[in-house]
Amino acid sequence: MPTELDALKMRVRAKVVQSGLSLADAGIRAGKSKTWLSSWLRSSSTVEPGAVALANLAAALNCGIAELYGEPTSPTSTNYVSGPMQSVARLMEISNAQTRQAIQIxxxxxxxxxxxxxxxxxxxxxxxxxxxxxxxxxxxxxxxxxxxxxxxxxxxxxxxxxxxxxxxxxxxxxxxxxxxxxxxxxxxxxxxxxxxxxxxxxxxxxxxxxxxxxxxxxxxxxxxxxxxxxxxxxxxxxxxxxxxxxx
CATH class of the missing domain: 3.30.450 (Beta-Lactamase)
Incomplete structure (x- = not known):
């Protein structure tokens, strides 16, 4: 039975195809190396990318983090996608100690x-x-x-x-x-x-x-x-x- 991480990877793959980007281009636009995304998608590791990486990947794929997790998007989350500050605003919502520290800085x-x-x-x-x-x-x-x-x-x-x-x-x-x-x-x-x-x-x-x-x-x-x-x-x-x- 697929795990939540498997489902996340499937949705990421689908969003990459929908975007028309290659895995390498999507990884680079997310602020990572060109091999990062393909390596993570193939990996058997049970660890998700960090919150910052996921937020920037969602931005690169022109979607919200909620979509990557299969959650329904609301008008509020859609505003994050269409507004110029959506990835920064989205990061402010993520419950992640490192990200909260980054925003505080x-x-x-x-x-x-x-x-x-x-x-x-x-x-x-x-x-x-x-x-x-x-x-x-x-x-x-x-x-x-x-x-x-x-x-x-x-x-x-x-x-x-x-x-x-x-x-x-x-x-x-x-x-x-x-x-x-x-x-x-x-x-x-x-x-x-x-x-x-x-x-x-x-x-x-x-x-x-x-x-x-x-x-x-x-x-x-x-x-x-x-x-x-x-x-x-x-x-x-x-x-x-x-x-x-x-x-």
Missing amino acids: LNRQSASTVLDAWLSTNGQIDNRFDHLWDYFDILEPGQDDGPPRVTHMGRSSLAANALESTEITKFQSFLNNLEKDDRDEVNGSLSTVLNGSRGTVTNPRRTVHLDGTTSKTVDFVRLHLPGTIRDGSSTEKRVVINIAHYF
Whole structure:
């Protein structure tokens, strides 16, 4: 007799087929490696993915977590799917200690203030963000599997703190030198945010090399939000707001 986990895997497979994505693409858009989803679906393990992974997988498949568990969707849960903040809002509902801790960390004043501005402008990065630039970065997914691009680095952002530098070139160099799985994870999250107009919350771990002999491991909570910004020619460009804090 199929277990609840077996049923969950069957529904995930069905949603992947319905989405038109490959297992590799779905895994990457969920912020994981391209082999993560197929490995989990084939695994005999009785352990479910974490709440954050499931929330981001649901976002990548354009559905709610309730649908993955076979629960009926209500008008409220449908709003999570159609709204730009549905994956973040859904994470706030998940009864998971680690996720609750992540959300608590993102409730720090700097992150909350950026979130308030993002909500009030519907993601348009304009003069209402003028006093907030120090607290977030702006990223774009890499082209042709290349490294993510950073176009703004907040002077008080986690990247500046971890790299012990406010030079944008050092942040870009760090992204350029990410291991492939880490690079795919970042690009996957950025693409999910831009393609689905939804926020994602993850808590990655990275090793930061400060010089030839010094390195440190950083655990952090990361919030990606879709945004638009006008460049020098007044053309509107879609970008991702990156907010992060130590976990």
